Amino acid sequence: MCIIAYLAFIIFIVITICNGTPYQLPNSCGYNSCNLGKADRLNVHLVAHTHDDVGWLKTVDQYFYGARKDIRPEGVQYIIDSAIESLLENPDRRFIYVEI
Incomplete structure (x- = not known):
């Protein structure tokens, strides 16, 4: 009986989350949210x-x-x-390194 109650609770939580408040994009930079140029242009981020x-x-x-x-x-x-030298000179820059 305890397992059935537990599963019912989990199903209730999943349904509540899925049917709850719709996901809203954060009000920050992203694919379509912070075009620094013209509104009809694609905002491209280059990351070294x-x-x-x-x-x-x-x-x-x-x-x-x-x-x-x-x-x-x-x-x-x-x-x-x-x-690292470039990142220290300009904190707005980003750098990705693989295999650390």
Whole structure:
């Protein structure tokens, strides 16, 4: 009997949530909510990002420190250093890094 009451309660909550107040978009930036240019133009957000292809050509350490320049000359530590420097200069900027 307790399980039936519990399931009835869960179903009641789900129905209440689904039929309750309709979802409203927040009054903040999003796909259609904060066009900084012209109203008939698409607002595009560009976010700088980087990622490592760990194991594809180099090890994690080789990618980070830029070792094995005969394979690829890049070093992720320099990308991260440059990104942090730019973020400190302009707090409005954003940066995404994958494989942390």
